[in-house]
Amino acid sequence: MTNTQAIDAGLMAAVREFVDREVLPAAQAPDANAAFPHAVVEGMRRLGLFGTMIPKQYGGLGLDMVTHVAIMEEVARGWVSMAGVLNTHVLCCDLVLRSGSQAQRQRYLPRMASGQLRAAFSLSEPHAGSDVQAITTAATRDADGAWRLNGHKRWITNGLGAGLVFVLARNNPDAKPPHTGMSCFLVEKEPWAMAGTGDNAGVAVTEIIDKMGDRGVETTDLLLQGYRCPADRILGEEAQGLGRGFVQMMASMESGRISASALCVGVGVRCFEVAMRYANERHTFGKPIAEHQAIQFKLADMATKLQAARLLTQHAARIKDSGQRADLEAGMAKLFAGEASKEIADEAFRIHGSNGYSKSSEVERLYRDALSLVAAEGPSEIQRMVIGRSLVREYREQAEAAATAPVKHSRMET
Numbered sequence: 001m002t003n004t005q006a007i008d009a010g011l012m013a014a015v016r017e018f019v020d021r022e023v024l025p026a027a028q029a030p031d032a033n034a035a036f037p038h039a040v041v042e043g044m045r046r047l048g049l050f051g052t053m054i055p056k057q058y059g060g061l062g063l064d065m066v067t068h069v070a071i072m073e074e075v076a077r078g079w080v081s082m083a084g085v086l087n088t089h090v091l092c093c094d095l096v097l098r099s100g101s102q103a104q105r106q107r108y109l110p111r112m113a114s115g116q117l118r119a120a121f122s123l124s125e126p127h128a129g130s131d132v133q134a135i136t137t138a139a140t141r142d143a144d145g146a147w148r149l150n151g152h153k154r155w156i157t158n159g160l161g162a163g164l165v166f167v168l169a170r171n172n173p174d175a176k177p178p179h180t181g182m183s184c185f186l187v188e189k190e191p192w193a194m195a196g197t198g199d200n201a202g203v204a205v206t207e208i209i210d211k212m213g214d215r216g217v218e219t220t221d222l223l224l225q226g227y228r229c230p231a232d233r234i235l236g237e238e239a240q241g242l243g244r245g246f247v248q249m250m251a252s253m254e255s256g257r258i259s260a261s262a263l264c265v266g267v268g269v270r271c272f273e274v275a276m277r278y279a280n281e282r283h284t285f286g287k288p289i290a291e292h293q294a295i296q297f298k299l300a301d302m303a304t305k306l307q308a309a310r311l312l313t314q315h316a317a318r319i320k321d322s323g324q325r326a327d328l329e330a331g332m333a334k335l336f337a338g339e340a341s342k343e344i345a346d347e348a349f350r351i352h353g354s355n356g357y358s359k360s361s362e363v364e365r366l367y368r369d370a371l372s373l374v375a376a377e378g379p380s381e382i383q384r385m386v387i388g389r390s391l392v393r394e395y396r397e398q399a400e401a402a403a404t405a406p407v408k409h410s411r412m413e414t
Helices: 009-027 038-046 065-078 080-099 102-114 237-241 245-281 293-321 327-357 362-372 380-402
Strands: 119-122 138-141 147-157 164-170 182-188 219-229
Touching: 009 038, 009 065, 009 080, 038 080, 065 080, 065 245, 065 293, 080 102, 080 119, 080 147, 080 164, 080 245, 080 362, 119 147, 147 164, 147 182, 164 219, 164 245, 182 219, 182 245, 245 293, 245 327, 245 362, 293 327, 327 362, 327 380
Parallel strands: 119 164, 138 164
Antiparallel strands: 138 147, 147 219, 164 182
């Protein structure tokens, strides 16, 4: 693995043992009125999983992306919701590391690394999902230089438990192109409070979205009504961050998509495990159904898709670790892994037959959780747009350079 660390076998063994002992049992608890699994999250804090990619100087583990995605796959194997708690948070850590000022790194990263401070990422609005440039959340400057935020955000993972929310808002509605008039504001709030008071007045969670799957982590909206944000809480501060929020948050989506791909792989792994176990325990016509060719074909397809999704995810992680742009590889990984996870869950469900439809069946929950990943970090249609644009851009760059320099091979040829 060029330019990457060797994966720590001891750490991975500790994560797997934790997942088997604490995460999997919690995941199968009845979820109709289940409380947030604070004990499981505390276990992830003890393992240092909130700071996987934060440098050691700030109290993190200082791991590379390849190791991080291996951890995320393992946690998602146990329960995609717990991986979701980490995924959004780690994306926000990447934002601070990549675009934050030194003062912001010192202020936030040690508490984010320990999990004392959980973070959330806020782009979407009720009328603007993947069309981020259509957001209407507004930031206006007060006379003393602070900013007032007004708007309605939606689909925020960790939205209630987070103490820090990275909010994209429009600070210049007349900017051309529009994305140059957007900034990322660091909204501090009281964790688990539906409405802020004091310095946090003007920020409120008005809905916890009741979801089909991924029910172990809260997904919320966020209402901003005159929330006062000091000027030094623009990501990168005003000198480096004003008008750059769209670019900052889109750049970190590379890491988010690679991590989301690992979540898809993790859910697929667990679907395969429970399907294989059931196929060997369930007997028809005098033998385990695993000995029937029709079931073996399903298992073969599941395992092949799973391995391909894992390899695409690991490849994207290596590209990211090398310091190269990885939007193409991240898009490919998320596109394939997201679709594969859904297909693997469907086959696992079919192998269980009518028993899979029971709420007591693990595959019933896994099926719903797999569907939750279809739109994570952008649905397949968005990934295809990212991939297509990247391929066209790469071709044109090579064509322009061909006349004056030796032909550089496309990443698709290596």
